[in-house]
Amino acid sequence: MTEIPEHLLKRAQAAREKAAAESGASEAAAAAPAGGASDEAAADPRIPAHLLERSKARKAQSESSGGGGVAVQEKVASVVTAAPAGGGVPVGAGPGGHTQRLLTVVKSGSIQDVKASPVDKVHTWPHLLAAEFVAALACLSFTFFFSIFVNAPLLEEANINKTPNPSKAPWYFLGLQELLTMFHPMVAGVTIPGVGLVALILAPYIDKNPSNKPEDRKFATSLMTVHLMFWAVLVIIGSFFRGPGFNFTLPWRDGIFFEL
Amino acid sequence: MAKILDDTPKPTVKDRLNKALDDVQGSQAWSSIFRPGSIFRKGYTDSPRNRSYVIMNSVLYHLHPVKVKRHAVKVSYTLCLGGLSFFLFILLTVTGIFLMFFYRPTDVQAWNDISNLQTSVTFGLLVRNMHRWGAHLMVLSVFLHMARVFYHGAYKPPREFNWVIGVVLLMLTLLLSFTGYLLPWDQLALWAVTVGTNMMGYSPVIGTQVRFVLLGGKEIGGDTLLRWYVLHVLMLPFVIVIFMAIHFWRVRKDGGISGPL
Numbered sequence: 239m240t241e242i243p244e245h246l247l248k249r250a251q252a253a254r255e256k257a258a259a260e261s262g263a264s265e266a267a268a269a270a271p272a273g274g275a276s277d278e279a280a281a282d283p284r285i286p287a288h289l290l291e292r293s294k295a296r297k298a299q300s301e302s303s304g305g306g307g308v309a310v311q312e313k314v315a316s317v318v319t320a321a322p323a324g325g326g327v328p329v330g331a332g333p334g335g336h337t338q339r340l341l342t343v344v345k346s347g348s349i350q351d352v353k354a355s356p357v358d359k360v361h362t363w364p365h366l367l368a369a370e371f372v373a374a375l376a377c378l379s380f381t382f383f384f385s386i387f388v389n390a391p392l393l394e395e396a397n398i399n400k401t402p403n404p405s406k407a408p409w410y411f412l413g414l415q416e417l418l419t420m421f422h423p424m425v426a427g428v429t430i431p432g433v434g435l436v437a438l439i440l441a442p443y444i445d446k447n448p449s450n451k452p453e454d455r456k457f458a459t460s461l462m463t464v465h466l467m468f469w470a471v472l473v474i475i476g477s478f479f480r481g482p483g484f485n486f487t488l489p490w491r492d493g494i495f496f497e498l
Numbered sequence: 499m500a501k502i503l504d505d506t507p508k509p510t511v512k513d514r515l516n517k518a519l520d521d522v523q524g525s526q527a528w529s530s531i532f533r534p535g536s537i538f539r540k541g542y543t544d545s546p547r548n549r550s551y552v553i554m555n556s557v558l559y560h561l562h563p564v565k566v567k568r569h570a571v572k573v574s575y576t577l578c579l580g581g582l583s584f585f586l587f588i589l590l591t592v593t594g595i596f597l598m599f600f601y602r603p604t605d606v607q608a609w610n611d612i613s614n615l616q617t618s619v620t621f622g623l624l625v626r627n628m629h630r631w632g633a634h635l636m637v638l639s640v641f642l643h644m645a646r647v648f649y650h651g652a653y654k655p656p657r658e659f660n661w662v663i664g665v666v667l668l669m670l671t672l673l674l675s676f677t678g679y680l681l682p683w684d685q686l687a688l689w690a691v692t693v694g695t696n697m698m699g700y701s702p703v704i705g706t707q708v709r710f711v712l713l714g715g716k717e718i719g720g721d722t723l724l725r726w727y728v729l730h731v732l733m734l735p736f737v738i739v740i741f742m743a744i745h746f747w748r749v750r751k752d753g754g755i756s757g758p759l
Binding site: 357358359360361362363364365366367369370373374377378381382384385386388389390391392393394395396397398400401402405406407408409410411414415418423424426427428435438439441442443445447448449450451452455458459462466497498 | 537546549550552553558562563564565566567568569570571573578581582585586589605609610612613616623624626627628629630631632634635637645648649650651652653654655657658661662665669672675676679682683684685686687688689690692693694697698700701702705717718719756757759
């Protein structure tokens with residue numbers, strides 16, 4: 239047989255003693271007459287005074303506005319008080335003849351720790367999937383029709399001995415190529431993009447501001463916009479404003495030297 | 499002899515069609531394919547329970563939760579950019595596999611193969627166009643996705659690491675595009691890659707070595723083509739799929755997409 243821990247035995251012993259004491263008390267209470275219930279209820283010590291006050295105030299308010307009533311202690315007492323059938327206490331009735339008792343008032347958060355507030359959610363199907371499907375279809379049809387009308391470039395076969403003028407990198411690297419015209423290759427090709435990339439990766443660890451509200455993030459937003467615009471402008475210049483010898487040209491004057 | 503009169507009306511075409519549909523949808527094969535709750539299953543009705551089952555009982559459950567935040571389905575919030583980047587990746591995979599059937603990565607054959615693909619293969623030109631434009635679109639959409647995420651402050655805790663993965667994905671996308679740029683082996687490809695890899699050579703200490711390994715020699719040639727072909731069709735897609743899986747998984751583990759603002 240399992241050994242029952244000592245502290246549990248002690249606790250059980252204490253509970254038994256308490257129960258014995260209480261049963262003695264309740265026998266004494268049962269001997270008392272059940273009359274005068276509403277008087278007793280008005281001063282019922284089991285219901286905290288401030289709750290009674292609040293419920294009374296609500297009742298007065300709802301009566302003046304004619305709205306639905308709130309069950310108030312007094313009313314309950316007058317309605318529920320059972321007429322003593324044979325002078326004795328009805329079966330199942332509590333002290334004062336109440337069939338219901340307020341046992342305890344549990345404040346929210348005292349037992350359950352509510353961590354997450356409920357979030358307004360919708361079903362993925364159909365709300366999200368339908369949107370994704372339409373977006374994918376639109377993207378596919380755009381690519382499809384664009385491909386019907388515009389052909390991908392295919393110049394003559396690669397020839398290592400024939401350098402085209404100008405020679406340009408793919409468009410997303412044209413910002414770098416543009417930088418090469420301004421700085422030492424070490425700076426333009428390594429330092430600037432390297433710092434940019436590292437800053438981009440570390441952005442969440444550098445930006446300690448916890449808010450995601452645009453009005454709280456004016457500095458971060460400005461910095462990113464300047465960063466993005468920096469590269470966008472360089473790419474546009476490199477793509478459209480650079481001609482033979484990678485010299486500056488105007489696309490409307492000299493034409494476009496750019497293949498996608 | 500009395501004629502037995504059959505009073506039941508002759509089934510109309512519509513009735514027959516409905517019955518045929520019911521028979522197909524009620525068959526064992528059909529219900530073995532579509533799990534309970536599938537919209538294609540017999541007797542699907544639009545109920546909250548079935549809406550949950552559509553996701554929970556399908557392979558989509560690997561990607562999407564049953565419910566998402568209400569603001570998350572607003573197109574104006576995400577502009578679908580992340581999803582479109584993924585869709586473009588799939589489109590590029592499909593068109594890319596088609597192109598692989600007609601392409602040999604050697605300096606003698608590559609350009610001719612592409613040229614033949616455009617002129618003699620059914621839909622060859624169209625598929626090549628879609629592959630090329632889709633690739634440019636993907637670079638653009640990944641880039642715009644990054645800007646969107648930044649402006650929404652969506653990289654903040656607990657999503658910091660997913661941002662880092664996202665930057666890696668952007669780099670991988672650029673590398674995929676760049677390696678694919680060489681494959682047509684025309685003047686555009688050769689010289690764009692020459693310029694690009696020359697920039698790489700400026701990196702300190704390891705620059706020349708990295709360039710040598712990537713080019714398979716001191717200059718771009720047939721070896722480079724093979725190397726970049728393998729990178730483009732096998733290694734980089736493999737790596738990017740792994741990072742994408744982690745990226746999507748983290749989106750859900752970090753509590754869905756960010757916001758609302």
